[in-house]
Amino acid sequence: MKISKTSKIGIVLVISFTVLVWGINFLKGRDIFRTEKVYIARYKNVSGLEASTVVQLNGLKIGYVREIYFAEDLSGDLIAKIAVFNKFPLPVGTTAEIASSDLLGSKIVKLNLGKSAQFYHHNDTIPTKIESDFMSQVSEQIAPIKAKAERLIVSLDSIVSGVSILLNSESRRSINKSIEQISLTMENLERISNDLSVVASEQKNNLSASIVNLKNLTENLNNDSKSLGIVLNNFSTISDSINPAELKSTLHHLNKSVAGLETILTNINESKGSLGLLVRDSTLYARLAESSENLNQLLVDLKKNPHRYLKFSAFDFGKEVYLTPKATFKINENIDFKVFLFSTNVKIPLESSVFQGISNLSEVQEGSKFFYFAGEDKSYEKIRTILNNVQLSFPQASLKAYQGKEEISLKKALKICSK
Numbered sequence: 001m002k003i004s005k006t007s008k009i010g011i012v013l014v015i016s017f018t019v020l021v022w023g024i025n026f027l028k029g030r031d032i033f034r035t036e037k038v039y040i041a042r043y044k045n046v047s048g049l050e051a052s053t054v055v056q057l058n059g060l061k062i063g064y065v066r067e068i069y070f071a072e073d074l075s076g077d078l079i080a081k082i083a084v085f086n087k088f089p090l091p092v093g094t095t096a097e098i099a100s101s102d103l104l105g106s107k108i109v110k111l112n113l114g115k116s117a118q119f120y121h122h123n124d125t126i127p128t129k130i131e132s133d134f135m136s137q138v139s140e141q142i143a144p145i146k147a148k149a150e151r152l153i154v155s156l157d158s159i160v161s162g163v164s165i166l167l168n169s170e171s172r173r174s175i176n177k178s179i180e181q182i183s184l185t186m187e188n189l190e191r192i193s194n195d196l197s198v199v200a201s202e203q204k205n206n207l208s209a210s211i212v213n214l215k216n217l218t219e220n221l222n223n224d225s226k227s228l229g230i231v232l233n234n235f236s237t238i239s240d241s242i243n244p245a246e247l248k249s250t251l252h253h254l255n256k257s258v259a260g261l262e263t264i265l266t267n268i269n270e271s272k273g274s275l276g277l278l279v280r281d282s283t284l285y286a287r288l289a290e291s292s293e294n295l296n297q298l299l300v301d302l303k304k305n306p307h308r309y310l311k312f313s314a315f316d317f318g319k320e321v322y323l324t325p326k327a328t329f330k331i332n333e334n335i336d337f338k339v340f341l342f343s344t345n346v347k348i349p350l351e352s353s354v355f356q357g358i359s360n361l362s363e364v365q366e367g368s369k370f371f372y373f374a375g376e377d378k379s380y381e382k383i384r385t386i387l388n389n390v391q392l393s394f395p396q397a398s399l400k401a402y403q404g405k406e407e408i409s410l411k412k413a414l415k416i417c418s419k
Contacts, residue, residue, distance in 0.1 A: 035085065036063070036083040036084060036085045037083070037084045037085075037122050038066065038081050038082065038083050038084075038122060038123055039081075039082045039084065039090070039096070039120060039122075039123070039124055039125070039126050040079060040080075040081060040082075040123060040124065040125040040126070041079070041080045041081075041082055041096040041109070041125070041126055041128045042071065042077050042078070042079055042080075042125060042128060043077065043078045043080060043098065043128050043130070044076075044077060044078075045078070045130065046068060046078050046080065046098065047098050047107065047130055048105070048107055049065065049068065049080065049098055049107050049109070050065070050068070050107075051065055051066065051067050051068055052064050052065060053065040053107055053108060053109060054101075054108050054109070055082055055083075055084065055096075055108070055109045055111065056108055056109070056110055056111065057086070057088065057110075057111045057113070060086075062084055062085065062086035062088060062111075063082060063083050063084035063085055063086065064082075064083055065080055065081070065082060065083075065109060066081040066082070066083045067080075067081050068080045068081075080096075080109075082096060082109060082126075089119040089120075090111065090113070090114075090119060090120045090126065091113055091114040091115065091116045091117070091118065091119055091120075092114055092116035092118045092119065092120060093113075093114020093115060093116045093127075094111055094112060094113050094114045094120065094126055094127075095111070095112045095114075095126065095127045095128060095129055096109050096110075096111060096126055096127070096128045096129075097109070097110045097111075097112055097128070097129045097130065097131055098110075098128075098129075098130045098131060099131040100131065110131075288396060291395060291396045329380040329381070329414060329417040329418055330417050330418070331378045331379055331417070332378065332416055332417050333378065334403055334404065334416075335378060335401060335402070335403055335413050335416055335417055336376060336377075336378060336401070336402045336403075337376070337377055337378070337379075337380055337383035337399055337400070337401055337402075337413070338362075338373045338375065338376045338383070338399070338400050338401075338402065339373060339374045339375045339376075339383060339386050339387050339390050339397055339398075339399060339400075340371065340372075340373055340397065340398050340399070340400045341355075341358075341372045341373065341374055341390070341394050341397050342372060342394070342396065342397075343369050343370065343371045343372070344369070344370055344372075345368060345369060345370070346370070347363075347365075347370050348370070348372070350363060355372075355374075356393045358374045358390060358393065359374075360374060360375045360376070360386075361373070361374055362374075362376065373400075374386065374390050374394075374397070375387075375390070380414065380417060383399060384399075387399055401413030401414075403416075
């Protein structure tokens with residue numbers, strides 16, 4: 001069978017086109033006669049990665065980058081299609097890392113295998129990462145050194161500034177003055193040492209005499225050692241004659257007495273008891289002094305004018321003496337009588353032993369003072385009875401009268417009750 005010239009030309013053209021297509025793909029790293037698996041890798045930045053870039057696994061070329069294009073979601077991410085013609089399966093967790101293949105910055109895609117028992121399939125998306133390039137690594141190493149150098153320069157600048165301040169004219173004058181003061185101090189020390197040498201040489205005889213006297217004293221003590229021994233023996237005899245049991249009993253009683261005295265002083269300081277109030281409360285002392293003075297005046301007046309207080313009967317020749325009958329007073333609802341005990345600047349509990357068991361106690365505070373009353377009644381006769389009983393313990397106690405809440409004089413109150 002004879003092939004026509006036209007057929008031969010067509011066959012040559014087909015073969016040439018096939019070789020051309022195969023050659024172009026071969027130059028791109030693709031082999032159209034081998035089966036390939038394609039995986040999708042998504043990057044924020046491809047760092048100069050190009051199509052036909054080699055894909056390696058543990059240093060062996062197993063594929064290439066088929067194409068790179070922007071993602072369709074307009075996020076700006078770049079999609080790289082990785083074609084793998086090796087039949088080695090990629091486990092789940094394998095990453096496609098853009099790395100540098102040499103110092104010039106040439107890029108490759110390095111596959112880092114995962115450890116899963118499952119594998120990626122054709123057109124699956126695998127995780128990605130980007131290895132730091134040479135410049136980034138150098139920058140990371142140099143950055144700390146740069147920071148330290150900057151801090152060192154700042155420190156050197158501070159030191160230079162301090163030295164320049166220290167070496168100014170005023171500082172130099174201060175340093176010179178300090179050196180002069182040190183020189184003067186050394187001269188003074190030298191003079192003092194010379195004076196001490198002179199004093200030591202002049203007092204040499206006195207020191208020798210003192211040493212001789214000390215020696216004589218020790219010799220005398222040595223000679224009188226027997227007498228000292230006798231004195232110590234006598235003291236030992238006296239101490240042995242003291243009965244330890246009696247001494248212990250005496251000390252015990254003495255401790256009890258001291259403890260009792262301490263309790264009494266504590267009560268006095270805390271205003272417990274009459275003596276404590278008398279010591280701590282100047283008002284109580286003043287009232288006692290006032291009552292004593294009033295009683296003295298009463299006795300003097302009684303001696304001068306006895307007829308004011310005593311009345312003699314016309315019978316029995318003056319032997320019968322009786323007091324003037326007491327007037328009777330009516331009860332007035334507006335008048336109240338109270339037995340006033342004392343006032344003090346210190347608050348005293350009503351159950352305190354100071355009141356000696358008196359009942360119907362009451363306390364009224366006016367400002368910083370506390371007033372204490374024993375009994376309250378509208379009958380003058382009853383309140384007088386209470387006063388007579390209270391005066392056995394509180395001689396200074398007195399009667400006070402109140403109209404409503406206002407204090408009035410006792411004379412006015414009795415006048416109102418006598419109407």
